[in-house]
Amino acid sequence: MSTQVEATEGRSRARELRDFISMLRRHLVGEVLILLATIAVVAVFTALQPRVYTATASGLAQAASGESLSMALAGDSLAKSRAETYVRVATSDAVAKRAAEILGNKRSIGELLGNIRATLPSDTAVIEISASASTPEGAAELANAWVQALADQVKQIETPEDGINEAALSYVPLAAARPPYLPSSPNLQFALILALLAGSSLAFVYGLLRTHFDRKVRSVAQIEALIDAPVIGTIPISDFFGDRQRIIDQSDDETHQLFAISESLRELRTNLSYVDVDRPPRVIVITSSIPGEGKSTLAANLADAIAASNLNVVIIDCDLRRPTQSEIYGLRGGAGLTDVLSGRLSINDAMQAPTSDPHLRVLASGRIPPNPSELLGSRTMKELVDALSEVATVILDAPPVLSVTDAAVLGTIADGVVLTVAAKQITSEQLEKSYRAILRVHGRVLGAVLNKVPPTGIDAYDYGYYRSDYYYSNREKGEDAASAESATEQTREAPESVADAPEGGRRERSVALKRRAR
Numbered sequence: 356m357s358t359q360v361e362a363t364e365g366r367s368r369a370r371e372l373r374d375f376i377s378m379l380r381r382h383l384v385g386e387v388l389i390l391l392a393t394i395a396v397v398a399v400f401t402a403l404q405p406r407v408y409t410a411t412a413s414g415l416a417q418a419a420s421g422e423s424l425s426m427a428l429a430g431d432s433l434a435k436s437r438a439e440t441y442v443r444v445a446t447s448d449a450v451a452k453r454a455a456e457i458l459g460n461k462r463s464i465g466e467l468l469g470n471i472r473a474t475l476p477s478d479t480a481v482i483e484i485s486a487s488a489s490t491p492e493g494a495a496e497l498a499n500a501w502v503q504a505l506a507d508q509v510k511q512i513e514t515p516e517d518g519i520n521e522a523a524l525s526y527v528p529l530a531a532a533r534p535p536y537l538p539s540s541p542n543l544q545f546a547l548i549l550a551l552l553a554g555s556s557l558a559f560v561y562g563l564l565r566t567h568f569d570r571k572v573r574s575v576a577q578i579e580a581l582i583d584a585p586v587i588g589t590i591p592i593s594d595f596f597g598d599r600q601r602i603i604d605q606s607d608d609e610t611h612q613l614f615a616i617s618e619s620l621r622e623l624r625t626n627l628s629y630v631d632v633d634r635p636p637r638v639i640v641i642t643s644s645i646p647g648e649g650k651s652t653l654a655a656n657l658a659d660a661i662a663a664s665n666l667n668v669v670i671i672d673c674d675l676r677r678p679t680q681s682e683i684y685g686l687r688g689g690a691g692l693t694d695v696l697s698g699r700l701s702i703n704d705a706m707q708a709p710t711s712d713p714h715l716r717v718l719a720s721g722r723i724p725p726n727p728s729e730l731l732g733s734r735t736m737k738e739l740v741d742a743l744s745e746v747a748t749v750i751l752d753a754p755p756v757l758s759v760t761d762a763a764v765l766g767t768i769a770d771g772v773v774l775t776v777a778a779k780q781i782t783s784e785q786l787e788k789s790y791r792a793i794l795r796v797h798g799r800v801l802g803a804v805l806n807k808v809p810p811t812g813i814d815a816y817d818y819g820y821y822r823s824d825y826y827y828s829n830r831e832k833g834e835d836a837a838s839a840e841s842a843t844e845q846t847r848e849a850p851e852s853v854a855d856a857p858e859g860g861r862r863e864r865s866v867a868l869k870r871r872a873r
Contacts, residue, residue, distance in 0.1 A: 382565045386558035393554030394547075401546045409487045409539035410494035410532035412502045416441055416480040416509070418524050434480040437524050442482055444512070445473035445505050453504035458496065471501055481529060491534035498532035570782040578776055578803050581783050582790040587630065587773070587802035588623030590653065591615055591810045601683060602656050615810065620660040623804060627773075630801050636770035637744040639801065640673075642753040642762040644789040648777035649806045651679040654752040662715035667747035669706065671718040671740075673765055674754045675727035678720035684709035691721025695739065696730050702739065716747070732764040740768055756789040766798025774803045 379386065416438040418430030444450060451464040451471075470487040484505070486498035509526035537543075572578060575586045593616055602616050628635050641654035651674065658670040671692055672680035681688050686707050694700035695718070706716045724730055743749045751769060753762035766772045772793050776786060793800055 378562050378566050379559075382562045385565070386562055389558045389561050390551075390554035393557055394550040397546055397550035397553070401541045401543065404541045406489065406538040407487050407540040408489070408491045408494040408535045409485055410491070410498045410535055411483055411485045412495075412498040412532035413481050413483045413529045414502045414506060414526050415529045416482060416524060416526050431480070434524060435478070438475055438480040438482055441505065441509055441526060442473050442475045444508060445482060445484060445501070446471060447508075450501065450504045450508050453507055454497070454500045457500040457503055467497075470497065482526070484532075486532070487539065491536070495532040495534045499528075502528050502532075570784060571779045572776055572781055572783055572786055573779055575805055577783065578786065578805065581786050582774075582800065582803065584774075584790070584800040585802045586805055587626040588619060588804040589808050590619050590623070590649075590804060590806045592778075592807040593810070600652060601659060617660075620656050623657060624660045624664065627801065630771070634770075636748075636801060638740055638749045638751065638769040640751045640753050640762060640765045640769045640772040641775065642765075642772060642789075643755050643775040643777070644757050644781050644785045645755050646677075646758065648755075648775045648780060650755070650775035651683065651752050653775050653804060653806060654750050655680060655683045658715060658717075658750050661748055661750075662712050665714060667714050667716075668750065669716045669718060669743050669747045670750040670752060671743075672720040673731055673751045673761065675720050675724060675730070675761070676754060676759065678723070680717060680752055681719045684717050686717060686719055688719065689721070691719035693721035693724050693730060695721070696733060696735050697724075702743075728759065728761055728764055731761050732767075737768045756792050757785060760792075763792050763796045763798060766793050767796050769798075771799040771801035773801050775806050776803050777807045778805055778809070780807070 416434045418434045446468060448464050448468075451467045454467060455462060455464070472485045474483045474485070475481070476483070482505070484498050484501045486494050486501060488494035488497055506526045506528060509524070513524045572581070575589065578586050593613075602613060602620065627639065630636060641650050641657070643650040651672075654670060658668045661668040670680060672678045673692065675693065678691075680686070681691075684707075686709055690700055690705050692705070695702050695705050702718075705721070706718050709715065709717050730736065740749055740751070749769075751765050753765050753772075756762045756774075762772070774786070774789060774793075790800060
């Protein structure tokens with residue numbers, strides 16, 4: 356039990372790390388721009404600062420030499436003790452005046468003292484003088500002059516007034532200052548580190564804010580978290596699968612991309628058959644939340660995929676406001692669904708065979724009516740769909756859910772609705788609203804299809820979609836699976852007419868439709 360808990364926690368941590376890396380990679384361009392902008396701002400600010408150079412000279416406080424070891428030790432202790440006092444003397448006005456005289460300039464005492472720092476390393480008698488100036492040479496001259504001025508001041512303090520005895524302590528220059536090569540201020544290394552830290556922090560905050568406020572639906576996990584329905588397919592974006600285009604899955608010289616798209620369509624076809632094993636859906640509404648998500652293209656190619664498995668399929672263009680199936684299949688316009696529903700034409704005369712495949716039939720939209728919702732919700736429409744579903748799988752290409760109510764109306768007469776979700780095109784609010792609109796009329800959502808998935812990049816990983824070379828390398832495996840699936844499915848005759856249905860109930864329903872059409 357503990358092993359399972361540890362494994363679960365490990366997977367959770369790995370998923371969190373993967374999500375964090377994905378967040379950084381998804382907004383990488385903006386983050387890099389912010390980092391570079393921060394470095395540029397710091398660089399400009401640093402370049403505008405005045406250059407300050409610092410040079411250091413040192414001197415040693417030493418006692419007069421003694422004749423014995425004990426006297427030498429006492430002198431060393433005295434030098435260290437007095438050196439602490441001379442550190443304070445080094446920053447006095449007296450020393451500043453002497454340094455000004457040595458340099459021969461007229462700078463004020465306060466200005467000179469502001470550029471001097473005296474330090475005493477621990478447990479030593481060495482006093483270090485650090486001088487700052489606007490030029491390297493000026494800093495070195497000031498440091499050396501200050502050491503000399505301190506030596507003169509210490510000599511004056513330590514020399515007895517009688518002038519006979521020698522000074523007990525002296526301060527002698529130890530190391531002369533040399534002009535520095537690089538400025539001490541601004542500190543270029545510190546500025547670079549600060550820019551990197553600040554830029555990285557701002558880029559990280561930018562990534563968090565973009566992720567928090569980005570309402571676009573991007574991944575399978577997002578869809579399943581927003582709606583109570585599975586994602587039954589992911590379709591890659593490709594130039595071969597653009598708006599109103601079909602994939603013909605019978606070419607021997609197809610490219611990697613074509614095979615990847617065809618494989619994803621076959622996967623969608625298989626997943627639809629397993630949505631309800633006991634009662635596989637026979638009437639399927641294909642819709643989307645907003646226009647431009649590729650639902651009509653998906654519906655046409657799904658019909659091709661079903662027909663390729665030797666199953667009868669009829670696709671009906673129910674988008675009576677902006678019909679597209681006639682253009683996709685290259686059919687003649689004019690007659691279609693509205694003519695059948697209004698009784699001007701029979702269903703057998705209205706259906707068209709767009710290809711040589713005997714299993715595929717298309718019913719175009721027909722003339723654009725003034726009352727599309729009433730026609731699609733009529734009893735005649737339901738009887739038509741029921742009759743066709745007896746002999747074929749019926750795909751209804753419906754308008755977007757948020758544009759009109761047609762898709763919701765069709766959902767009441769279908770076995771279920773498939774929501775097409777274009778990646779990075781709709782918001783989570785739009786998807787939720789579409790889902791609730793279908794449930795509100797007691798419709799059933801079979802699942803969602805994530806469309807226009809990038810085949811490469813971070814978003815492709817989020818969608819769980821593998822690269823096209825993976826599909827191509829496993830082409831033989833996919834074809835074997837498709838062959839096995841087609842061998843286990845029952846092959847039906849093409850729906851040349853609804854009246855050719857073998858059972859009496861189907862024929863009676865077709866005859867009734869014919870009579871109504873006449």
